[in-house]
């Protein structure tokens with residue numbers, strides 16, 4: 295594995311993304327809306343129902359999970375382009391003609407599709423924490439964020455979930471025929487996260503710091519396994535000859 | 539540089555390339571000429587280490603393309619211009635070339651120097667920072683060729699580089715190929731354009747799933763019929779025709795004011811024929827020898843190779 299090749303591929307994908315305003319907007323829009331929307335909902339709830347922020351605190355824990363789901367959603371948009379996009383634009387053949395190994399291509403593609411959604415999610419999360427703090431500081435008497443739970447979500451959960459989603463999508467997209475079907479199949483990756491969120495909301499599991507640590511541990515193992523699976527499933531020849 | 543032995547590729551029931559055996563020497567420009575579906579793309583993909591053969595073997599630069607390690611080495615020493623340019627349209631020409639230079643392991647400052655030289659040669663240095671999407675088809679094709687040359691490959695594979703270009707852009711690309719030729723690189727050029735093959739290639743293989751003919755353009759022309767002798771007269775009279783037929787060359791044909799003869803040995807037979815025509819009252823204006831055009835050769839082989 296030659297890291298300068300991995301970096302070249304990731305850097306190229308980032309450079310292409312910078313020149314695709316539509317994709318960039320869809321990447322940024324959602325986190326910004328969520329990052330501003332959630333605190334506003336909290337604030338409106340407090341003022342409409344004459345409750346206090348303190349009484350809403352059990353709710354805010356689950357919000358961290360929201361951002362984990364967000365990074366997964368955003369990643370599917372981008373990762374579907376990673377391989378199918380190159381195929382559609384016919385640029386995969388010259389890429390495969392270079393002395394770059396499957397592992398280098400996959401790792402480069404993974405990083406290129408993983409970093410922008412993570413950055414966008416952090417932007418949303420930053421807005422969320424700043425606004426919640428601004429709205430709640432007076433009534434709580436202290437700054438709610440950052441706290442341990444959100445730190446674990448942001449520092450461990452989000453990157454590992456993002457990586458998980460990219461890898462699933464890279465696997466799907468090296469087999470799918472077009473970007474849309476890659477996105478449709480790939481977006482199923484969100485289901486386990488939604489299930490976990492719902493389970494948390496109805497009290498089947500508690501999504502506290504410990505729970506997130508367990509989820510992160512499981513994801514870390516899956517991420518590693520999936521990387522080797524994706525490399526094993528990557529068939530350059532089939533990618534060139536099956537889609538014509 | 540390139541050696542194939544019984545190279546074969548099947549896609550399910552269909553045989554795309556059958557039992558291909560040929561050799562391309564170092565520094566030679568070899569043309570694979572054939573109609574659509576002849577197996578040109580499949581052949582180049584096998585030789586460039588992109589897809590595997592289902593039978594036979596091939597070596598490029600001494601490396602076996604059939605083994606994964608061999609294919610990896612071949613990809614290092616080869617440059618490929620696929621039938622679709624496949625550039626990253628949002629990125630600039632410079633960025634495209636720089637990216638491929640990196641993947642080919644070409645380090646700075648050589649990478650930058652090569653890019654500058656290639657873009658300069660193509661007259662595109664001034665346009666280097668424009669997104670490729672704004673380029674004309676011909677410019678894109680030139681960039682695709684530059685992309686395959688950025689790491690100074692030993693062998694260059696070109697898959698129909700002028701197929702989708704207008705005549706002017708085709709000409710520019712052909713001129714570029716003549717430049718590449720001068721640099722002494724080994725080139726395998728796929729084309730269905732006869733004129734291109736004749737002007738650029740040292741040797742030509744005519745492909746129709748199998749290799750149906752192989753040789754220099756001149757040699758191939760000689761295989762269709764002997765060199766043809768054309769005699770232009772003031773008028774072709776029945777007496778002249780009879781006199782020539784009496785000398786029994788293999789074929790005599792009158793075409794307007796010309797007599798077309800297929801002679802086994804033109805140098806020995808022409809003087810006698812000229813004298814016979816004069817005796818029959820024919821007045822000769824011009825005697826020329828012509829060989830078959832590559833087009834005739836191609837059509838003959840492609841039809842027979844069916």
Ligand SMILES: Nc1ncnc2c1ncn2[C@@H]1O[C@H](COP(=O)(O)OP(=O)(O)O)[C@@H](O)[C@H]1O
Pocket residue numbers: 534535536538549552553554555572573574575576577578579580581
């Ligand atoms: N991926 C593929 N799957 C099935 N058949 C193919 C594939 N690629 C090429 N062929 C078939 O192989 C033959 C040769 O194709 P190709 O190499 O593309 O010819 P050319 O480049 O000379 O036009 C054609 O009959 C084509 O239909």
Ligand SMILES: [Mg+2]
Pocket residue numbers: 575578579580621697698
């Ligand atoms: Mg072709």
